[in-house]
Amino acid sequence: MIKSLITGIKQKADFVVGKVCPKYRIHRDLCSLCSTLYTKGLISCTDGNLSTRLDDQKILITPKFQNKSKLQPSDLVEYNLHDKTRPKNVTSEASLHTLAYLRRKDISYVLHTHPLYTTTMSISHPELIGRPYFPTSVLLLGKVPIVPYYPPGSEELARACADALADSNVAILKGHGAVVVGKSILQIQTRTEHLEWNSRAIYLMKNANSPTLTEEEVKQLESRSRSLGVLDGAWGWKKHDFIK
Numbered sequence: 001m002i003k004s005l006i007t008g009i010k011q012k013a014d015f016v017v018g019k020v021c022p023k024y025r026i027h028r029d030l031c032s033l034c035s036t037l038y039t040k041g042l043i044s045c046t047d048g049n050l051s052t053r054l055d056d057q058k059i060l061i062t063p064k065f066q067n068k069s070k071l072q073p074s075d076l077v078e079y080n081l082h083d084k085t086r087p088k089n090v091t092s093e094a095s096l097h098t099l100a101y102l103r104r105k106d107i108s109y110v111l112h113t114h115p116l117y118t119t120t121m122s123i124s125h126p127e128l129i130g131r132p133y134f135p136t137s138v139l140l141l142g143k144v145p146i147v148p149y150y151p152p153g154s155e156e157l158a159r160a161c162a163d164a165l166a167d168s169n170v171a172i173l174k175g176h177g178a179v180v181v182g183k184s185i186l187q188i189q190t191r192t193e194h195l196e197w198n199s200r201a202i203y204l205m206k207n208a209n210s211p212t213l214t215e216e217e218v219k220q221l222e223s224r225s226r227s228l229g230v231l232d233g234a235w236g237w238k239k240h241d242f243i244k
């Protein structure tokens, strides 16, 4: 008890500005990304959650009910992916993060946001947002599956999301938000920002019959994306996603 108290005090001391040891650099990077996402309007106040894999067993994740624009490194929570019980102050979407890491051994980051256009378009035009209209979307996102509605924080939502992310790096939660996974902070930030750009662009077209790229054009872009290391999975569009 006293030992863990002393360890906790030492950890807090390490976070003091000017005394942050390299071990906690990742804490600061996660807080910095939360602040950026808040500034860009991709999360608001206590919305969203972000995590990173620390090793084979543990992840570091944002706490529940904290303003993401004011998050401090010492606010972040660690827990073991294989433990049945988790810290009480962990985000309510901890299961979603846990199952994503257990399903995808190749990823190091999971980010859940509530982007406005992506969330509203998932209700009003779900058939449009996964279509390959723009070359940058093919290059940066790949196929974007939509997860049916399940209550936020539920095990059902976590399982359905992990299924969707099995062969995709981006998933939309219908009427709720987005989840992206990746190997670096830059990758998850890029995917989240471009997903919202893509949804907004499709909203502005306001025409369900706007032509998409052709299958051949998409194949060329996928090949280029893989050679650049942007897309790192195997997935593809179906016939009905293409409009001439």
Ligand SMILES: [Zn+2]
Pocket (backbone or CB within 6 Å): 048, 112, 113, 114, 152, 176, 177
């Ligand atoms: Zn959410």
